């Protein structure tokens with residue numbers, strides 16, 4: 216399947232694959248598989264479970280027949296953004312209407328009008344209202360990188376910031392990105408939990424966890440590579456849900472919740488249970504929102 | 513559905529168009545069969561046509577040319593001949609086309625049409641504070657034949673989105689198909705009938721349209737540039753002799769921000785087993801069923817072949833982009849594994 220590489224790097228890559236394989240298998244046999252029927256499996260695996268380090272190993276090989284997708288490549292310019300200029304124009308204008316109109320077709324249409332398009336123009340967005348949610352997820356994730364320097368600045372007299380502290384800081388930073396739209400976030404979670412959007416939602420969650428570990432400077436390649444990210448995903452999702460009901464000043468309770476969960480997370484079980492838990496959380500949120508709207512479930 | 517009033521007229525149309533098909537088939541000796549898949553026939557008609565001076569910016573292939581060779585199913589005929597023959601096919605099946613769609617789609621076409629219309633959500637226009645900003649919507653349903661798409665559009669716009677400011681122009685090359693649509697529209701609420709408009713037009717040239725059943729010698733009317741919000745074509749475009757010309761016309765009549773939307777039979781290549789079964793079904797069984805049920809093997813044979821000829825999802829998407837449209841995501845959505853697909857494109861802002 217892979218092109219021939221130098222023996223050395225191939226062996227290293229194989230080692231990395233072997234290292235992550237158990238968790239991959241667990242994931243695919245776990246709850247997630249039922250929900251991913253619409254997503255090509257290969258894409259799913261690429262985004263969820265190929266360690267960054269493995270990609271870097273592959274990059275060093277001289278022969279490569281098929282370009283691989285890389286999240287953080289130091290040698291190549293980033294791939295074109297996930298949104299075309301037209302989509303960007305409509306979505307960025309629509310995003311401003313989310314606090315008032317939610318992640319909805321209303322917001323999309325209002326955005327389209329502002330960008331000089333028609334109500335009907337929004338129908339070329341393949342995922343409807345979910346496009347707006349994905350826009351939020353992508354933009355918030357991408358914004359993290361620019362803030363790391365300020366986040367990790369340590370007061371003169373203190374020891375350096377550890378990786379797990381950085382993970383906590385970044386996760387909290389990302390959670391605060393939801394503050395603007397927090398009143399709409401349960402609704403968004405309900406949309407994300409719809410069967411056709413679960414694969415995309417999970418993929419975004421996986422990319423976030425990967426981004427956080429990358430920005431935190433975690434470079435280890437070992438069997439924990441996958442489960443670390445999976446448990447961060449679960450913790451993040453739980454904290455995100457917690458935050459939608461948090462009325463404490465500056466979401467202090469959410470931060471406390473996050474700290475506690477990150478502490479426990481190191482002892483958490485397998486990837487499969489982590490993903491199952493995430494779906495549980497999200498689905499519960501969805502059911503609650505639907506109930507609040509008078510649907511009898 | 514009641515089409516009894518239109519029936520005598522249709523019968524006549526069917527009879528004479530069947531003659532047309534048989535005549536042209538006999539004349540050129542091109543009885544097609546699945547075995548003639550790779551055969552291609554050269555046209556005896558010269559494909560040279562004098563260029564009109566003011567249309568020189570239009571690529572040659574995008575200019576309608578009645579004498580240019582095109583495909584009729586797997587046969588090669590001239591564009592004018594194809595138009596004549598397509599008209600024949602649809603006249604002969606105007607009444608049984610529902611059955612035909614059922615056969616090709618395993619009964620799914622109604623669900624696809626519902627989904628198509630729902631995904632376009634016609635008439636949706638949120639109210640904001642201040643004066644009602646809702647602009648009227650003009651939908652142009654091309655190859656709208658019997659009104660299937662147009663009636664659904666009106667239902668969604670008027671009843672679901674409660675926006676009465678949506679009107680629909682149903683256009684088809686074939687007056688017999690339009691007559692069936694007109695007849696069916698009599699059962700719609702008066703408010704919906706009032707905003708429906710039936711016009712005869714070749715989709716490849718929307719500058720020359722005429723109201724249904726108008727005097728053939730009367731002057732033609734052009735659909736103005738930038739006058740349409742939504743252009744739809746369902747199970748029609750594969751019948752066009754010159755698809756790029758039709759796309760160019762769609763682009764012309766749409767407003768900036770307006771949407772081109774197409775529902776069409778497509779390719780199930782991504783699922784080899786299903787593909788094999790589906791081909792067997794369509795090439796083996798459908799013409800035979802057409803023969804037995806409608807006594808019209810040729811029309812059903814044409815139907816199957818025209819579907820096979822139609823470009824793949826990606827190729828058609830690229831044609832839409834070449835015509836100047838922008839697409840969202842991959843530009844299309846497969847239905848039922850690709851038996852049909854929805855393509856959408858938006859005319860960008862100038």
Ligand SMILES: C[S@@+](CC[C@H](N)C(=O)[O-])C[C@H]1O[C@@H](n2cnc3c(N)ncnc32)[C@H](O)[C@@H]1O
Pocket residue numbers: 598599602609654655656657658659660661683684685686689713714715716745746747748751752753
């Ligand atoms: C299978 S019917 C589709 C009818 C309807 N849209 C539906 O979805 O049921 C195809 C229609 O395309 C029309 N048609 C074929 N060639 C055309 C052309 N060049 N311009 C306009 N209409 C055309 C035929 O007359 C016929 O009514």
